Each structure stands twice: as structure tokens, then as C-alpha cells.
Amino acid sequence: MSKQTSLCKLMSVEEWAQEISALTGLKGKDEEILLGYMDSISVTARSKIGNYEVIKLVNPGSNQEITDIEKGKYDVEKTKSYLERKLNEMHIRHSQAEHNARRLLNEGKRNAVIL
Numbered sequence: 001m002s003k004q005t006s007l008c009k010l011m012s013v014e015e016w017a018q019e020i021s022a023l024t025g026l027k028g029k030d031e032e033i034l035l036g037y038m039d040s041i042s043v044t045a046r047s048k049i050g051n052y053e054v055i056k057l058v059n060p061g062s063n064q065e066i067t068d069i070e071k072g073k074y075d076v077e078k079t080k081s082y083l084e085r086k087l088n089e090m091h092i093r094h095s096q097a098e099h100n101a102r103r104l105l106n107e108g109k110r111n112a113v114i115l
Contacts, residue, residue, distance in 0.1 A: 010066060010074045013046075013053045049075055 017031045026034060035055075038044045045056045047066040054074060058064040
């Protein structure tokens with residue numbers, strides 16, 4: 001796993017699959033087989049957060065569960081990431097609208113509708 005990935009990091013199964021694919025080149029069924037094997041030797045803990053299935057790597061045989069605190073932290077991180085992405089999109093749209101408004105003003109089109 002990447003340097004950021006630790007035994008305690010909670011991630012969606014999709015994120016896990018992307019990391020595994022990037023590191024090993026495994027795809028699709030091979031990822032599922034690896035995850036099934038990891039489940040069978042008890043090195044993963046799984047849970048649901050909303051519509052997402054999340055996974056955490058744990059010490060073999062420790063039977064650690066994903067805590068409500070970890071779920072909350074994961075949810076906050078995902079929400080923060082989503083809001084940052086949306087804010088960036090809004091900033092880009094604002095900059096484009098400002099640029100268009102300046103261009104129209106310079107062209108003498110004071111009453112033009114800017115979308």
C-alpha cells in the first residue's frame with residue numbers, strides 16, 4: 001500500500017481496489033479474490049457507512065471492528081473532500097464569469113446577459 005496507508009486507515013472498497021490495482025496491476029476478479037483471501041485470514045474489517053462499504057486493514061487475528069469514531073472521521077473526510085472539490089468548481093466558474101463580464105464590458109456590451 002502507499003506510504004499514507006496504515007493499518008488504521010479506513011477506506012472504501014473502491015479506494016482499496018484502486019490502490020491495489022496501482023501497486024500490483026490486479027484488476028476485477030483478481031482484486032476480489034485477494035480481498036476474499038484477506039478476509040479469510042482476518043486481516044481486514046468491513047462495515048457500511050451509508051451506501052459505501054468500507055474496509056480497514058488490521059493485525060492478523062485481532063478481530064478489530066471499525067468503530068463509530070472511525071466511521072465518523074471517514075464521513076467527515078469524505079464530506080470535506082467533496083465540499084473542497086465543489087468550492088474549487090465554483091471558484092473556476094466565478095473566474096470564468098468575471099473574465100466574460102470584463103470582456104463584454106470592454107466590447108461595450110453593458111447590458112449583455114452573462115451565464
